[in-house]
Amino acid sequence: MGKIVGGIGTSHIPSIGAAMDNGTMVGEYWQRFVNGIQPVRDWMEEVKPDVCLIVYNDHASAFSLESIATFSIGVAPKFNPADEGYGPRQVPVCEGNSELAWHIAESLILDEFDMTIVNEMDVDHGLTVPLSVVYGRPKAWPCQVIPLAVNVVQYPQPTGNRCYNLGKAIRKAVESFPAETKVAIFGTGGLSHQLQGERAGLINVEYDCNWLDLMVNEPEAAKKVSHTEYLRETGSEGIEAIMWLVMRGALDDKVDEVYRFTHAPVSNSHYGLTILENASDRVTEGKRTFKE
Numbered sequence: 001m002g003k004i005v006g007g008i009g010t011s012h013i014p015s016i017g018a019a020m021d022n023g024t025m026v027g028e029y030w031q032r033f034v035n036g037i038q039p040v041r042d043w044m045e046e047v048k049p050d051v052c053l054i055v056y057n058d059h060a061s062a063f064s065l066e067s068i069a070t071f072s073i074g075v076a077p078k079f080n081p082a083d084e085g086y087g088p089r090q091v092p093v094c095e096g097n098s099e100l101a102w103h104i105a106e107s108l109i110l111d112e113f114d115m116t117i118v119n120e121m122d123v124d125h126g127l128t129v130p131l132s133v134v135y136g137r138p139k140a141w142p143c144q145v146i147p148l149a150v151n152v153v154q155y156p157q158p159t160g161n162r163c164y165n166l167g168k169a170i171r172k173a174v175e176s177f178p179a180e181t182k183v184a185i186f187g188t189g190g191l192s193h194q195l196q197g198e199r200a201g202l203i204n205v206e207y208d209c210n211w212l213d214l215m216v217n218e219p220e221a222a223k224k225v226s227h228t229e230y231l232r233e234t235g236s237e238g239i240e241a242i243m244w245l246v247m248r249g250a251l252d253d254k255v256d257e258v259y260r261f262t263h264a265p266v267s268n269s270h271y272g273l274t275i276l277e278n279a280s281d282r283v284t285e286g287k288r289t290f291k292e
Contacts, residue, residue: 002100002177004170004185005047007247007255007276008040009215010133012056012188014125015267017089020132033271036261037133043258043275044134049184051097052134053104053146053170055246056126056188057153059084062118068154069116071166073108074123074147075101082122091128092138094145100177101146107173113166123147130188133273143184152189152240157227163242164223167249174250187247189240191262192233193269202235203270209262211241212274216257219248237269252278 016033019025025034061082063069077096081088108115127147135141148170151157158166167185174183191208194200211234215222223245230239248255258275 002174002179002181002183004174004250005049005182005281006043006258006278007185007187007251008130008134009187009244009247009272009274009276010040010130011190011266011269011271011273012126012129013266013269013271014129017125017129017132020137021090033263033266036263037273039259039261040134040273040275041136044184047182047184049143049182051100051144051146051181051183052131052186053148053183054127054130054186054188055148055150055243056130056186057151057240057243058149059124059126061124062121063149065154068151069149070151070158071113072116072118072149073101073105074118074121075105076118076120079121079123079145079147081128082124084124089125089128091132092140094123094127094131094141094147097144097146099179100174100181103177104146104170104173107176108166108169111169111172113169121147126188130186148246150243150246152242157239157242159227160223160225160242160245163245164219164249167246167251170246171250185247185250187244189243190234190238191241191270191272192235192238194235195237195268197236199235201268203264203268204233204235204238205262205264205270207233208270208272212260212262212272215244215248216255216274216276219245219253222248248276251276252280254279
């Protein structure tokens with residue numbers, strides 16, 4: 001059957017992709033970041049998931065304000081990199097897993113999550129930057145990809161509680177899939193950043209780190225954080241962190257944080273990365289150790 005082998009939380013800052021693509025991720029500015037993301041690449045190489053289910057938000061590439069879906073799942077056999085105004089990123093096409101994606105879509109809808117099913121979509125930096133973070137620049141992504149887009153742009157966004165419960169429903173769906181399939185689930189976006197207005201450039205490192213502790217160790221409390229608190233403490237774009245709660249909900253109540261790395265600033269954002277494994281799995285399989 002299907003199995004979720006771990007969760008990754010990562011920011012999807014577009015300048016990361018641009019620096020990797022253009023060969024400019026060098027020098028003092030980037031060195032700590034380059035060192036800091038290496039452990040997640042080591043983890044992916046060791047775990048080797050068959051499928052990466054990536055929870056992200058679209059940035060007006062596949063969707064627009066003409067029609068706004070709260071939750072959308074891509075079921076196509078492939079997903080091309082989107083043209084975000086400067087040409088598509090020169091990264092591999094994402095190969096999908098339509099059989100698993102349709103299975104998840106059916107399970108979620110029968111569990112009363114109103115999913116929008118997308119048969120054709122391009123994927124932007126919200127999805128491709130996380131893949132670059134964990135895999136670098138391969139000729140082909142070494143996993144299949146299922147995109148799950150969340151509206152965090154247009155009010156009203158879903159609550160943290162709804163996202164957390166969606167994660168639980170995703171885990172149920174994956175575990176009922178008959179084929180043996182290892183799935184890594186990603187929560188992407190955040191941490192604190194604001195791109196416009198009087199508070200443009202806001203970064204709240206202390207709040208972000210406390211929120212990460214809460215998300216990892218007390219998810220029942222983290223899911224209750226209000227939209228207003230996210231906006232006040234982390235800026236207008238910091239609310240993207242609710243997508244990490246989808247990832248968290250797909251894991252055990254008790255998890256082991258294998259690794260955490262944060263760095264500020266990256267562009268005008270606070271970059272965050274965490275690797276979570278189910279505590280029950282680590283008891284039986286032995287503990288991996290990754291250090292910054």
